[in-house]
Amino acid sequence: MKPRSLLIGMVFLIQTVTGILANIVLLFHYLSLCFTAYKLRPTDLIAEHLTIANTLIMLSKGIPQTMQGFGLKYFCQVSRCTLLLYVYRVARGVSVSTTCLLSVFQTIKISPMNSIWKELKGKHPKNIGLLIFFSWILYTLVNCIFIFYGIIKYTSINITELEDFGYCSCIFRDEIIEALYTAFVLFPEVSCSVLMIWSSGSMIYFLHQHKQRMQYIHKTNDFQKTCPETRxxxxxxxLVCTFVSFYTLSSFFYACIANFRNPSWWLMNTSALFATCFPTVSPFVLMSCNSTAARLRIKLSGFFSSM
Structure with missing residues (x-):
């Protein structure tokens, strides 16, 4: 085995194991709260589904990339590759939409009563579950189109028309399917990213206004310590900044790969590495800042300190 293959295999192994364990532990924490008297807030419900999507991303992307890094080609069959890409695309779409929903929800929540969002303040918590369910259904059905297309087209092509993804090969899309993919998948993802950037800017603006109003009543340091909404x-x-950074880089490298029939080894692995960075980092961001997820961090800290 080449040293570079061993090195990238170890990098993917560390990232995959860390990401899967962190997301699964956080997911079980949320599920355990569902069976207790604790009532999950809307932000907790969104974070729970974000964790599910991130876990699926790590399973469908991280594990195959790790095996490929060590020279294993278990997923080289077109059927297995197509299934993996399907799960990854559904999970990625849900991850994008839930992160966007979390950002927009918090923006509406902290917006002043005289803003354009005042009518949504009392209504939007009731629709969170429906929006999350719609997101799963949308990306599940939309990506089914490309699965059926790949199965049908595979029976009428030769091996040279397969597109290499490193750990497997899949059907190379033609211009029609590329246009449909852009319309139904990429456009919603780009729209969500733009919406997240806008909502993040709005959050900064609302917090700045709120801080200026409150500094006449409280000292700035005391207010920052006692305001859970600010935290x-x-x-x-x-979380949104982390998402936008990693997924922008991932999309950039994916666009580079799409322009090459046989992309380089470095380009393929760099793209895969950035694609799984956010699912690996996000549970730690949630555990460090989210009050519900922070309970898990406190429990884990107590457990390891007692060892």
Whole structure:
């Protein structure tokens, strides 16, 4: 095995194990709260589904990339590759939409009563579950189109028309399917990213206004310590910034790969590495800032300190 393959395999192994364990532990924490008297807030419900989507991303992207890094080609069959890409695209779409929903929800929550969002303040918590359910259904059905297309087209092509993804090969899309993919998948993702950037800017603006109003009543340091809404907004802002950074880089490298029939080894692995960075980092961001997820961090800290 080449040293570079061993190195990238170890990098993917560390990232995949860390990401899967962190997301699964956080997911079980949320699920355990569902069976207790604790009532999950709307932000907790969104974070729970974000954790599910991130876990699926790590399973469908991280594990195959790790095996490929060590020279294993278990997922090289077109059927397995198509299934993996399907799960990854559904999970990625849900991850994008739930992160966007979390950002917009917090923006509406902290907006002043005289803003354009005042009519949504009392209504939007009731629609959170419906919006999340719609997101799962939308990306599940939309990506089914490309699965059926790949199965049908595979029976009428030769091996040279397969597109290499490193750990497997899949059907190379033609111009029609590329246009449909852009319309139904990429456009919503780009729209959500733009919406997240806008909502993040709005959160900063609302917090700045609120801080200026409150500094006449409280000292700035005391207000920052005693305002949980400010801390929650900061955590979501950090999560959104992390998401936009990693997924922008991932989309950039994916666009580079799409322009090459046989992309380089470095380009393929760099793209995969950035694609799984946010699912790996996000549970730690949630555990460090989100009040509900922070309970898990406190429990884990107590457990390891007692060892």
């Amino acid at each position: 929650a907004t900061h955590s979501i802002f950090i």
